[in-house]
Amino acid sequence: MSLGWNGGLGPPGVPWRSPGRQHAAMHRPAVLLLVLLASSTEAFRICAFNAQRLTLAKVAREHVLDTLVRILARCDITVLQEVVDSSGSAIPLLIRELNRFDDSGPYEHLSSSPLGRSTYMEKYVYIYRSHKTQVLQSYLYKDLDDLFAREPFVAKFTLPSKVLPSLVLVPLHTTPKAVDQELNALYDVFLEVSQLWPGEDVILLGDFNADCASLTKKRLGELALRTQEGFHWVIGDREDTTVRSSTHCAYDRIVLYGERCPSLVRAAGAFDFPGSFQLTEEQALAISDHYPVEVELNGAVPRARPLSLAALLLPSLLLPLLPSQLAPAA
Template sequence: MVPSFLLPVLLPLLLCPAVIPLRICAFNTQRFAQGKADKPNVMDVLVKILSRCDIAVLQEVMDTKGKAVPALVAALNQFGKSGTYSYLTSPLLGRGNYQERYVFIFRDNKRIQVLDSYTYEDNHPDRPDVFAREPFIVRFSLPSKDLPELVLIPQHTMPAKAEAEIDALYDVFLNVRAHWSIEDMIFLGDFNAGCGYVAKKRWGQIRLRQKPGFHWLIDDKADTTVRQNTHCAYDRIVVHGERCLAAVVPGSAQPFDFSKEFGLSETEALEISDHYPVEVELNTACWGCQQANSVGVVLLALAILSGSSWVF
C-alpha cells in the first residue's frame, strides 16, 4: 500500500531504467559547408538524422569559415525534445586546397563529456605521412560504471590509399594506448572499405583486420551508399576493448537508410549525402537512474511496511 501523495515521486524513480542505450553514429556528410547549411530541406533532414544519435562523428565537413557547423548544431538544439548538443571540431586536415574537418556532436543530457583530444602525428618512421586526413582522436567520459571512458577515432580515407590508411590505423591504436593507457576504442567512418578500393586478397594483410581484439561490426556485405546502382560497405565501425565490446547491443550496428526512413527519392537523398550513416548502440548504466532506483526501492519498502493506512 502506497500513500497517494508519494506516487508522483515513486513512479518516475521505479520506472527509470538502470541501463540506457547510447547510440554512436558516423556520417560522411559529403562536402558539408555553407552551401548545404543554406538549404532548409537539407538541414531539416540532417537534423532529423543527428537527433537519433547521442554522439555523431561527421566526416567530409568542409566548413572553412567555421559557420556551417554552428548553424547545424543550433538547428539541432531547436529540434523537438531531443535535448541540447555540444560539439568539437578538428582543425582543417588534408593536403593542398582540399581540406576537411572531423566534427563530434554529442548530447548534453546524457552526461557525455570530452576529457581530452589530439590530432595524430602522422610521422611513423616506417610509414610517414600515410594519412590524407590524419585522425582527430577524442576521449569521452560516459555515464557508465562499466564503460566510464571511451575513445573515438574517426577516419575518412583517400579511396586510392584505403588499404594503407586502414592498415595504419593499427599504428594509431598503439599510439592512443600509449598516450592514455586505455583499451576501449571505436574506429569509425568512411574507410572506403569496399567495392574495389580494398581487394579481398589484401584483407589478410591489414593489421586492423587481422590483429586480435578488433571487432568489425559492419559486415562486408552491407551497403552504406545512397545510390541504387551501388552496393558497397564503405563506412565501418571497429570496436576494441573487452568492456566496449561487452557494451555493444547485439544487432545494433548497421547503416541507417535515411532515404527510406524519411520517404526521400534518390535525388532528394543525394542532396543530403551519397553515404548512409553507420551506427551502433552501447548499453551504458545510468548513474542517476541507478541511484533513483535504489531510493525508489527503499521508499516502496517503507511504504509497504507502514501498514494499511496508506492507500493508492
Template structure:
C-alpha cells in the same frame, strides 16, 4: 527500509531521462559547407538524423568560413528547444588546397569530453600516410557500463584506403600508450570495399587480422545510398572485451534515412551518398545493481 529503497530506486530510474543505451553514430555528410547548409530542407534532415544519436562523428566538412557547422548546431539545439548538443572539431586537414574537418557532435549530459588529440602523421620514414589525419577524442560517461572510451575517426582517401586502414593500427598503439586507455571505437568512412580495398589487400591490414579488433559492420553491408551500388565503405571497429560486452545485440547497422523519412533516391543523395552507421552501448545500471550499490542506506 525496503519501501524506502523502492521509492529511491524509482526516483533514480526516472533521473535517467529514458536513457536505455548510448547510440554512437558515424556519418559522411558529403561535401558539407555553406552552400549545402543553405539548401532547403538539408539542415532539417540532418537535425533528425543527429537527434537519434548521443555521439555522432561527422565527416567531409568543407567550409573555409566555418559557418555551416554553427548553423547546423543552432538548428539542432533549437529543435524542440532542447539545447542538448555540443561539438568539437578538428582543424582543417588535407593535402594541398583540399581540406576537410572531422566533427564530434555529442550530448554533454550523457558524455564528458576528457581529451582530444590531433594525430600528427609526420613520420619521415613512412611519408604522409593519412590524407586526413585522425582527430582522436576520449569520452567518459556514467550512464554506460564502459566508463570511458577513445574514438579514432578516419575518412580515407579512396586511392590509399588499404594503407590508411592498416595505419589505424599504429594510431591505436600510439593512443593506448599516450592515454593508457583500454577501450577504443575506430570508425568512419574507410572506403573499405569494392575497388578501393580489393579482397587480396585484406591479408596485409593489421586492423583486420588482429582478432582483438571486432568489425561490427560487415563486408556484406551496403552503406551507400545509390541503389546501383553495394559497398561497405563505412565501418565501426571495437577493441576491448568490456566494450564489446556493452554492445546491444543487433544494434550495429546502417540507418536508412531515405526509407525512414520517405525520400526519393535523389532527395537522399542531396543529403549524402552515404548512410550513417551506428551501434548502441548498454546503460550501466539495472535496478538490481542499483540496489546493491545502496546497501548502506538506512531506514
C-alpha cells in the same frame, strides 16, 4: 536500421520448483513490470557520417538542414566527415537547429583543423549531447611520414555508464587511392592511443572506403586490423552503406577494441535515412551518398521516469493477486 550484432542468450533451462515456489514465480513478472515502469536503461548511440562536402550553402538549404538535424538527433555522439565549410558557419548553424529541434540536447561540437594535402581540405567534427557526454581530451595524430590524407582527430569522451565510464574515438576518412596504406597506418594510431591511455576501450570509425573497387576482400583480410586479435568489426562486410541503388558497398565501418565495449553492444548497422524519412533517391543524395553507420551500447545508468497514473494504480490492482503469505497482515 539493419542489425549487424546480436548479443542474444541461448534458451534457458527449466528447473523444478516446489508448488509454493511455482505460485510465487507466477507473480514475479508483475513485480518486474513495476520496476520497469519506474526506470529504464538507455542505450548510448555513437555514429559516423560522411556528410559529402558539407558547406554552408548546403546546410542553408532548408530540406537539407531539416534532414541533417533529424539524422544527428538520433545520436549521442556523431563524427561528421567531409566538412569542407571554409566560412566556419555551417556547424554552428547545425548546432543551433539541433538545439531547437527537440529536448534531447543541448548539443555541442568539437572540430579539427582543416586537413588535407592540397587546396581541398576537410574537417572532422564531433557533435555530441553535452548532458550525457563530455570531451576529456583530444589531439590530432602527428602524421610524420604523411601516410594519411586526413590524419585522425582523436577524442576521449565520458560515457553515462558505470561499466564503461570513458571511451576513445579514432575517426578516419581514407582517400580511395591509398586505402590499404591508411588502414594499416590506423593500426599504428591505435597502438599510440593504447600507450597514451592504457586500458581504455577504443572505437575506430568512419568512411574507410573498405570495400568494392577501393579495397578487395583479399586485401581487406590482410589488414592488421583484421589479422590482429581483439578487433570487432560491427559493420559487416556485406552491409551496404551507400545511398545509390546501383551500388552495394560497405565503405563506412565501426571497429571496437577493448574488454568492455564489445560486450555492451546492443545493435550496430547502417541507418537507411531515405527509407526512414521517406525520401526519394534524388532527395537523399542532396544530403549524402553515404548512410550513417552507428553502434548502440548498453550499460547506461538507469534514468528515473515519472510514474503514470496507471503505474501508480497498478500495485493496488495487483495486491489481491499476491499469494496470501506475501500479502500484508490484516
